[in-house]
Amino acid sequence: MKKSMMSKPLVAAAVGSALLLGAVTEASADRLRWRMPMTFSSNLPALGSPAAWTADRLKEMSGGEIQIRVSEPGKIVPPFEILEAVSEGKVEAGYSWIGYDQGKVPAVPLFAAVPFGLKPWAFTAWYYEGGGHEMLQDVYANKGYNVYANLCGIIGPETAGWYREPIKSLDDYKGLKIRFAGLGGKVLEKLGASVTMMPGGELFQALEKRTIDATEFSLPVIDQLLGFDKVVKNNLYPGWHQTFTAQYILVNKDKWNSASDAQKAMIQTTCQAATLQGLNEGEWLNPDVVAGFKDKGVNAEQLPLSVLKELQDLSNEVLAEEASKDADFKRVYESQQDYAKKYERYFQLGYLPNELYQD
Numbered sequence: 001m002k003k004s005m006m007s008k009p010l011v012a013a014a015v016g017s018a019l020l021l022g023a024v025t026e027a028s029a030d031r032l033r034w035r036m037p038m039t040f041s042s043n044l045p046a047l048g049s050p051a052a053w054t055a056d057r058l059k060e061m062s063g064g065e066i067q068i069r070v071s072e073p074g075k076i077v078p079p080f081e082i083l084e085a086v087s088e089g090k091v092e093a094g095y096s097w098i099g100y101d102q103g104k105v106p107a108v109p110l111f112a113a114v115p116f117g118l119k120p121w122a123f124t125a126w127y128y129e130g131g132g133h134e135m136l137q138d139v140y141a142n143k144g145y146n147v148y149a150n151l152c153g154i155i156g157p158e159t160a161g162w163y164r165e166p167i168k169s170l171d172d173y174k175g176l177k178i179r180f181a182g183l184g185g186k187v188l189e190k191l192g193a194s195v196t197m198m199p200g201g202e203l204f205q206a207l208e209k210r211t212i213d214a215t216e217f218s219l220p221v222i223d224q225l226l227g228f229d230k231v232v233k234n235n236l237y238p239g240w241h242q243t244f245t246a247q248y249i250l251v252n253k254d255k256w257n258s259a260s261d262a263q264k265a266m267i268q269t270t271c272q273a274a275t276l277q278g279l280n281e282g283e284w285l286n287p288d289v290v291a292g293f294k295d296k297g298v299n300a301e302q303l304p305l306s307v308l309k310e311l312q313d314l315s316n317e318v319l320a321e322e323a324s325k326d327a328d329f330k331r332v333y334e335s336q337q338d339y340a341k342k343y344e345r346y347f348q349l350g351y352l353p354n355e356l357y358q359d
Contacts, residue, residue: 032066032263034092034255037077037085039100040200040247042070044222046282050153050247050274051095057270066263068093079199086250087145093251095152099182100197107139107328109183110336111149113158113242115315118340119347120154120244120279126339127151127246128272135335139328148256152271153247153278156286158239160303161216162207162228167236167303170310179203179215184241186318187311200226207231216241220293221285235293235300240311247278 036055040048055068071077077085082094083101098105099112111132118126126132128151136149160167161180167173174192185195196212204227206212214232216239217223229235249271256264293300303311323330 030065030260032068032259034068034251035071035076036068036093036095036249037071037075037082037091038073038094039079039082039096041072044200044218044225045285046155046278047153047218047222047245047247048095049281050278051249053277054152054249054270054274057273058266061266061270062263066266070095073199073201083145083147083250086252087147089146089252089254091252092255093249095247095249097181097245098149098248098250102182105139105143105145106322106326107332108136110329110332111136111139111151111246111248113182113184113245114336115184115187115241115243115319116312117243118336118343120156122340122343122347123244123246124151124154124275125343126336130335130339132332132335135328135332139332142328146253147250148253150249150251150268150271151246152249152274154275155219155245155278155282157237158216158218158242158245159220159223160236160239160241161214162223162232163214163234163236164232166234166299166301167307169304170307177211177213179206179212179217180241181216182241183315183318183322184216186322187241187314190314190318204228204231218245219282219286220289221282224289229293229296229298233298235298237300237302238308240303240308240315246275 036051038048038051040051042048042052052070055070058066058068073079077091077094080100082096083098083104085091086094097112099109102109111127117123123132133151140147140149161178165172170191173188176188176193178188178193178195179198180188180193180195181197185197189195198206200217200222203212203215203217207215207228208231215228217226217228220235223229223235249267251267259267290300319333323333
């Protein structure tokens with residue numbers, strides 16, 4: 001019988017190499033390499049920055065096992081087409097303000113921003129503890145979208161917008177050409193405003209060329225970065241239409257289901273941390289920006305209380321109309337309203353009155 005030409009040491013080495021190759025192949029299969037286009041630029045603090053923060057932390061935490069490549073708006077997916085791209089598997093994930101999708105999934109604005117809605121920390125309490133997260137998954141599934149959503153960023157109230165002239169009564173909205181997002185836009189349409197939607201990167205030019213008369217977009221620090229204060233000088237408050245603004249990582253459900261339990265836990269935990277990080281960043285930066293408005297000739301003031309009360313009444317009408325048209329909207333809205341009533345009673349008792357903070 002012919003002896004094998006391979007020595008015992010060579011056999012051992014070959015077997016070891018095969019085992020190592022198998023281990024590497026198995027480990028590679030477990031790695032997550034996701035592309036994640038964004039609705040907002042990553043250089044916008046508190047609004048876009050949590051996406052990059054999440055990607056960095058996940059890479060560090062997982063030792064490189066989870067790597068998410070963040071793409072700026074429009075680079076691989078148009079800002080308003082992220083939901084379809086994720087659901088269809090064109091990309092693995094996307095970072096978005098899901099309120100832009102209200103025409104496709106009527107209930108999602110309730111998870112993004114609600115006129116005269118919950119305070120940001122009350123919204124997160126409802127979302128994490130009151131079943132909101134589970135409701136959101138149902139909302140997408142019921143409309144046929146193959147996505148899994150994770151809350152991954154939140155900011156406090158936006159401004160009520162930037163205007164050439166202050167708003168003194170509801171009549172001032174009639175005929176106004178304004179960029180306004182979400183359910184708040186439906187409220188202004190009832191007042192006769194011409195409401196349009198466009199990405200944040202287009203708003204400065206639209207204001208400058210008078211394509212629009214006014215706009216809302218986000219926090220004072222973000223609006224200043226976009227240069228609104230260089231074109232119009234009346235910045236009105238409070239952000240009645242968006243008492244909170246929540247961002248989400250949408251993941252293709254097949255990709256989500258194929259991730260390990262450990263990977264899912266890391267993503268969800270990091271997103272919870274990113275939600276707090278975004279809120280922290282916005283609350284820290286905005287006071288200095290508002291304090292500097294006077295030197296820039298910006299008139300920052302609140303809408304008259306009478307106007308706010310009328311806007312609240314109209315908002316309640318819009319919300320009731322939307323609830324009558326969509327079962328998911330009705331279910332989520334009623335859940336939020338039940339909690340809001342209890343929370344506001346607690347808030348009034350438990351928190352110091354505003355008068356104690358006034359100069």
